Amino acid sequence: MVILHNIRALSTSILITGTSQILTLRGAASRRGDALRDVGIIKDGALLLRDGLIAAVGRREKVEAHPLAREAEQLNVCGRVVLPGFVDSHTHLIHAASRSEEYELRISGASYEEIAQRGGGILNSVAKLRAATADTLKQRAQTALQQFAAYGTTTIEAKSGYGLDLTSELKILRLHKELAAERPLDIVSTFLGAHLIPAEFRNRPSGAKDYIALLTDTLIPEVAANKLAEYCDVFCERGAFNLAQSREILEAGKRNGLKPRMHAEQLSRTGATQLAIKLGAASCDHLEKINRADIRALAKSTTVATLLPGCDFHLGLSQYAPARALIDAGAIVGLATDYNPGTSPTVSMPMILSLACTQLRMTPADAIAAATINAAYSLGRHKLVGSLQVGKLADLAIFDVADYREIPYYFGMNACHTTIKRGKIIYSRN
Amino acid sequence: MVILHNIRALSTSILITGTSQILTLRGAASRRGDALRDVGIIKDGALLLRDGLIAAVGRREKVEAHPLAREAEQLNVCGRVVLPGFVDSHTHLIHAASRSEEYELRISGASYEEIAQRGGGILNSVAKLRAATADTLKQRAQTALQQFAAYGTTTIEAKSGYGLDLTSELKILRLHKELAAERPLDIVSTFLGAHLIPAEFRNRPSGAKDYIALLTDTLIPEVAANKLAEYCDVFCERGAFNLAQSREILEAGKRNGLKPRMHAEQLSRTGATQLAIKLGAASCDHLEKINRADIRALAKSTTVATLLPGCDFHLGLSQYAPARALIDAGAIVGLATDYNPGTSPTVSMPMILSLACTQLRMTPADAIAAATINAAYSLGRHKLVGSLQVGKLADLAIFDVADYREIPYYFGMNACHTTIKRGKIIYSRN
Numbered sequence: 046m047v048i049l050h051n052i053r054a055l056s057t058s059i060l061i062t063g064t065s066q067i068l069t070l071r072g073a074a075s076r077r078g079d080a081l082r083d084v085g086i087i088k089d090g091a092l093l094l095r096d097g098l099i100a101a102v103g104r105r106e107k108v109e110a111h112p113l114a115r116e117a118e119q120l121n122v123c124g125r126v127v128l129p130g131f132v133d134s135h136t137h138l139i140h141a142a143s144r145s146e147e148y149e150l151r152i153s154g155a156s157y158e159e160i161a162q163r164g165g166g167i168l169n170s171v172a173k174l175r176a177a178t179a180d181t182l183k184q185r186a187q188t189a190l191q192q193f194a195a196y197g198t199t200t201i202e203a204k205s206g207y208g209l210d211l212t213s214e215l216k217i218l219r220l221h222k223e224l225a226a227e228r229p230l231d232i233v234s235t236f237l238g239a240h241l242i243p244a245e246f247r248n249r250p251s252g253a254k255d256y257i258a259l260l261t262d263t264l265i266p267e268v269a270a271n272k273l274a275e276y277c278d279v280f281c282e283r284g285a286f287n288l289a290q291s292r293e294i295l296e297a298g299k300r301n302g303l304k305p306r307m308h309a310e311q312l313s314r315t316g317a318t319q320l321a322i323k324l325g326a327a328s329c330d331h332l333e334k335i336n337r338a339d340i341r342a343l344a345k346s347t348t349v350a351t352l353l354p355g356c357d358f359h360l361g362l363s364q365y366a367p368a369r370a371l372i373d374a375g376a377i378v379g380l381a382t383d384y385n386p387g388t389s390p391t392v393s394m395p396m397i398l399s400l401a402c403t404q405l406r407m408t409p410a411d412a413i414a415a416a417t418i419n420a421a422y423s424l425g426r427h428k429l430v431g432s433l434q435v436g437k438l439a440d441l442a443i444f445d446v447a448d449y450r451e452i453p454y455y456f457g458m459n460a461c462h463t464t465i466k467r468g469k470i471i472y473s474r475n
Numbered sequence: 476m477v478i479l480h481n482i483r484a485l486s487t488s489i490l491i492t493g494t495s496q497i498l499t500l501r502g503a504a505s506r507r508g509d510a511l512r513d514v515g516i517i518k519d520g521a522l523l524l525r526d527g528l529i530a531a532v533g534r535r536e537k538v539e540a541h542p543l544a545r546e547a548e549q550l551n552v553c554g555r556v557v558l559p560g561f562v563d564s565h566t567h568l569i570h571a572a573s574r575s576e577e578y579e580l581r582i583s584g585a586s587y588e589e590i591a592q593r594g595g596g597i598l599n600s601v602a603k604l605r606a607a608t609a610d611t612l613k614q615r616a617q618t619a620l621q622q623f624a625a626y627g628t629t630t631i632e633a634k635s636g637y638g639l640d641l642t643s644e645l646k647i648l649r650l651h652k653e654l655a656a657e658r659p660l661d662i663v664s665t666f667l668g669a670h671l672i673p674a675e676f677r678n679r680p681s682g683a684k685d686y687i688a689l690l691t692d693t694l695i696p697e698v699a700a701n702k703l704a705e706y707c708d709v710f711c712e713r714g715a716f717n718l719a720q721s722r723e724i725l726e727a728g729k730r731n732g733l734k735p736r737m738h739a740e741q742l743s744r745t746g747a748t749q750l751a752i753k754l755g756a757a758s759c760d761h762l763e764k765i766n767r768a769d770i771r772a773l774a775k776s777t778t779v780a781t782l783l784p785g786c787d788f789h790l791g792l793s794q795y796a797p798a799r800a801l802i803d804a805g806a807i808v809g810l811a812t813d814y815n816p817g818t819s820p821t822v823s824m825p826m827i828l829s830l831a832c833t834q835l836r837m838t839p840a841d842a843i844a845a846a847t848i849n850a851a852y853s854l855g856r857h858k859l860v861g862s863l864q865v866g867k868l869a870d871l872a873i874f875d876v877a878d879y880r881e882i883p884y885y886f887g888m889n890a891c892h893t894t895i896k897r898g899k900i901i902y903s904r905n
Contacts, residue, residue: 141711143885148884149839150837152833152837152838250891355887358834359886360836361836390886391887396886396888397887403582404788404791406791409575450575450578454820456788457822457827457887458822459888459889
């Protein structure tokens with residue numbers, strides 16, 4: 046305990062020893078054949094962290110021979126497994142409250158869309174978010190960030206989209222910026238004004254048109270001018286935005302320097318995937334209803350196929366995205382929690398790995414690559430995080446297992462023992 | 476922190492206040508209509524614990540007016556939810572190692588039965604258990620017991636069945652007894668010598684007959700004479716024991732004072748449920764393949780229908796047990812983790828509640844009743860644990876949520892904040 050405390054307080058160099066496995070995830074975002082088959086395991090390896098970066102990683106003798114290793118504080122992880130901190134590339138971090146009452150309704154038979162039609166669903170969260178102060182929202186998000194860290198996550202993407210008006214969307218995006226500045230986690234901000242058409246526009250004849258104009262002419266330029274987001278996302282789905290509307294919004298984003306991402310083919314096939322690829326989107330997310338042509342198109346593209354199995358699990362849907370077909374075709378597959386109060390209330394990437402393995406038939410190696418280096422690629426952070434290589438950020442998750450396959454295997458449990466962000470311990474189990 | 480420490484060290488009386496909800500689960504094991512619909516919620520209630528028992532529970536003013544309340548140490552739970560500690564009525568606590576390598580094989584396409592035929596599966600665990608020392612096994616089990624407590628469980632059932640010879644079965648059952656004596660958790664011991672026919676009997680013409688004779692004539696009498704188990708269980712399944720064999724074994728158990736339990740209709744319908752009911756079994760477990768007649772028979776019986784959805788989840792099977800039909804018919808439904816290295820490597824009852832709600836369509840109230848009072852009934856412990864009533868053991872789980880429905884809602888996460896067993900804090904999150 047004293048050692049841990051010293052590290053927290055003093056050290057700029059840490060030498061990590063006593064590992065059973067280090068998963069390096071060497072290599073860039075990877076298709077089938079490289080990192081997906083090989084998570085780059087080093088047995089009895091060591092890591093040297095210095096000034097928040099990885100200074101050395103490899104066989105223990107080699108790392109211990111590094112000129113800076115001598116002066117480093119030692120952290121013996123007692124046979125645990127070390128891997129890159131998870132990169133959670135799809136979250137709705139900022140929201141005001143849980144929706145456990147809708148959860149009970151759904152269990153009793155109401156569908157997600159029926160609940161939405163009754164004023165529940167996303168619009169329920171919008172009403173609550175608009176009424177909440179920035180302080181309240183921030184406090185809730187800070188608790189969530191601590192929880193993300195406790196499950197091994199060191200970088201997250203965060204989407205707005207429960208505001209749906211200028212004031213409320215900016216309230217969310219400014220919180221992304223504040224929380225990112227305060228750290229400990231890195232936060233990549235995405236503008237999702239196109240989450241749904243808000244209630245006040247719904248009963249107008251030109252409501253959709255007016256709201257989209259508000260997005261493209263006011264909100265997107267304002268967000269971009271204030272550098273409040275890197276990405277622009279659209280929920281392309283029946284009941285939300287159709288293909289033409291999605292294109293209009295994402296193109297407005299691009300003109301303003303916001304790179305596209307897309308909620309695609311979750312509940313129905315809309316063609317969003319092909320559009321996303323055409324627009325050069327960084328990621329297409331969900332993909333439960335994609336067809337073979339979509340899979341082929343993804344395989345030829347650099348758009349990441351980000352799967353969100355937590356959502357299907359929580360909604361009790363039987364159809365998961367065709368992960369194996371995507372991997373076999375050569376698509377870059379990512380995994381994320383989709384942390385949100387309506388359809389995926391979890392921050393646990395280990396749980397998502399369990400779902401990926403047991404339900405989507407991804408191997409543990411596939412799943413871990415999808416939750417680290419591939420997810421980093423989808424956020425344009427693959428040169429910074431997602432693998433354990435010299436020069437990258439010292440972002441690590443240390444799991445209390447002897448073999449990395451046990452991370453998804455022990456389902457519903459959290460074996461994360463220590464999380465290190467930019468060389469600092471941000472979570473440690475006592 | 477100081478307060479918690481004091482309680483641990485000194486107090487025999489604790490007054491718990493500041494609850495948002497207390498779930499009392501009043502009433503005995505319950506069919507649809509009483510506790511299953513009504514978990515007995517007290518808002519802003521209080522609990523008085525004394526000498527390991529519940530001395531008072533109810534509205535705060537009333538409990539605070541209790542003559543012993545004044546001298547009790549206060550534990551303010553700051554708006555959290557208090558419920559009975561979970562009763563996990565089906566675990567294979569003692570085993571030597573994880574089987575994460577088989578997990579990867581299964582994901583790659585091999586079925587559970589194929590892996591078993593290749594010497595994997597249960598026989599893999601048997602080989603490892605026979606080779607392990609009692610000390611090694613005990614250490615592993617102690618770690619698991621700490622984890623059970625960390626997820627809110629205060630009583631477990633534990634089955635032998637990875638020994639399958641006299642020495643090894645007794646090694647397991649003696650560990651049950653030792654661990655139960657050391658506490659902190661209560662352990663109810665079950666003899667499952669009839670888990671599978673061991674390798675050394677498999678290639679003999681009369682192997683099954685000989686092994687069953689060993690069970691009925693040697694192991695069962697020995698187990699009973701040494702009071703090493705309360706229950707006798709059989710894995711009635713193709714590839715394990717057929718109906719006639721199961722009857723023979725359970726009847727031998729009954730003659731020796733061991734009450735029957737049964738692994739029934741997991742991978743195929745064998746008729747085990749009807750046999751179990753005829754024999755007056757305390758519980759029939761699994762039940763994925765039961766038919767309508769089985770459901771009707773369970774509804775008329777006092778045999779608990781114990782569902783183990785973790786098993787289906789981990790094996791990636793699409794068919795869960797028909798929980799709603801069982802509840803609607805009036806059966807007593809229980810839930811358990813089935814903690815074991817092959818088919819359900821989890822100790823997390825909150826995860827089982829999430830599965831029960833999202834996949835089996837049990838309401839959060841149904842699920843919590845199934846994991847507390849109904850499970851206690853299946854172990855003959857319903858007068859002692861499973862609900863928060865005066866005179867029962869002070870076994871509590873305190874969850875860091877504002878509404879009990881959030882326990883299954885936040886899936887893959889553990890919101891258990893404090894676990895109290897017989898009036899003592901055995902787990903507390905810092």
